[in-house]
Amino acid sequence: MTIRSTIMDTNSFRAEHAAELDPKTLTLTRRREDVLGGSYRLFYRKPVHLVRGQGQYLWDAHGEKYLDMYNNVASVGHAHPAVVEAVHSQMRQLNTHTRYLHERILDYTDDLRTTLPAYLDAEAYKAMYMCTGSEANDLALRVAKAHTGGTGLIATTEAYHGNSELSSSVSPALGSGQPIGESVWLLPAPDSYRTGIDGNGPDGIGAWFARQVRAAITDMESKGVEFAGFIADSIFSSDGVLTGSHLKEAIDVVHAAGGIFIADEVQPGFARTGDHFWGFAAHGVVPDAITMGKPMGNGIPVAGLLAREEVLASFSDTVPYFNTFGGNPVSMAAAQAVLDVIRTEGLQQHAQEVGAETLQSFKELADAHDAVGDVRGTGLFMGFELVKDRGTREPDKELALDMLEELRSRGVLTSVAGPHGNVLKLRPPLPFDRDDIGWAVDALHESLTVLS
Structure with missing residues (x-):
């Protein structure tokens, strides 16, 4: 697959990742190839098989729980x-x-x-x-x-x-x-x-x-x-x-x-x-x-x-x-x-207040990791930009894509944005709460630490 689109092709499953999949996931990906047009894309090198959602959380077919940090479709929460x-x-x-x-x-x-x-x-x-x-x-x-x-x-x-x-x-x-x-x-x-x-x-x-x-x-x-x-x-x-x-x-x-x-x-x-x-x-x-x-x-x-x-x-x-x-x-x-x-449910004020606390926590985290060039956002919509060098601000797309996989392994789902594909796009459903900030921050910190 030729990578041409930052929003479609960067964070996506490709044929060379098939060897890493369990039999059931592999079977589903092959069924998709057989019956759906070739323009479709799956998130992640190891695709996520989701079966249930509630609020800001999702569960996969294995019973694993995820924090949805990407989905603005279910804006007021999954299955409200x-x-x-x-x-x-x-x-x-x-x-x-x-x-x-x-x-x-x-x-x-x-x-x-x-x-x-x-x-x-x-x-x-x-x-x-x-x-x-x-x-x-x-x-x-x-x-x-x-x-x-x-x-x-x-x-x-x-x-x-x-x-x-x-x-x-x-x-x-x-x-x-x-x-x-x-x-x-x-x-x-x-x-x-x-x-x-x-x-x-x-x-x-x-x-x-x-x-x-x-x-x-x-x-x-x-x-x-x-x-x-x-x-x-x-x-x-x-x-x-x-x-x-x-x-x-x-x-x-x-x-x-x-x-x-x-x-x-x-x-x-x-x-x-x-x-x-x-x-x-x-x-x-x-x-x-x-x-x-x-x-x-x-x-x-x-x-x-x-x-x-x-x-x-x-x-x-x-x-x-x-x-x-x-x-x-x-x-x-x-x-x-x-x-x-x-x-x-006061979700606009909630987004304002919890978003500000989340953004501050992300900025404090960034201070401890040189790979974070910039953290910005408003409400519950944030960008987390990764760079190879803070001085030159050279984008680090490879790190961003590896971060997605590390975050996924820690139960946090998101994707990337920007012309260089190096910005984590953090946009959870609006019920995302103060209790979720720690999960997101810990997952980011641990992922950055492992990859550095």
């Missing part, structure tokens, strides 16, 4: 009883598409809009629903082109925004086998650690990134390509988990050039970052479109797009849109249950 009951109850009544009247999709939309930051006019945003974040981003990109009349798009060099033809065209993290769109300009993400640029003001990372955006727009226009928009995940998850409040200047440039800003909230949304319900709010920016997916239904496929009415009208006034399963009553019941759980 409130979500299970909501889905079960609605399924017993009705499940159909959106061409019939039903209250759930309307009630949910009213509730969803209340989560937008106070500085936005929530009623100015209209909703559309689909099944996956890929579909949400695909539609948002179509809306951007319809509204502006342009085709030129900007994304970051290690972004992941989906796997439809259009969303994958702005997803370089999928690797060299996935072509980038002809009218897509890729920019380095605002990485303070790697650029050495921090802070605000004319010499800060925000101004630096705004200059990159302005230069890209100028370049595309010089080539006869009209600018349509900029799409970004506000925590730059696939670019290595880059936190801060540095996007406003860049978004001002986007709007001044007549483009729209698509805030991809599939990863930072739904209280994940603690300080805010939506990741873009940390930057104080006004998105023209907000896309959401994975954590929205806690495992039930549901995704959405909130877009400013006048922006969405450019598309919806001329193109009928219908998604058979998007916005169905069962998916809306799951999505509503997720919002209710976040509120009743």
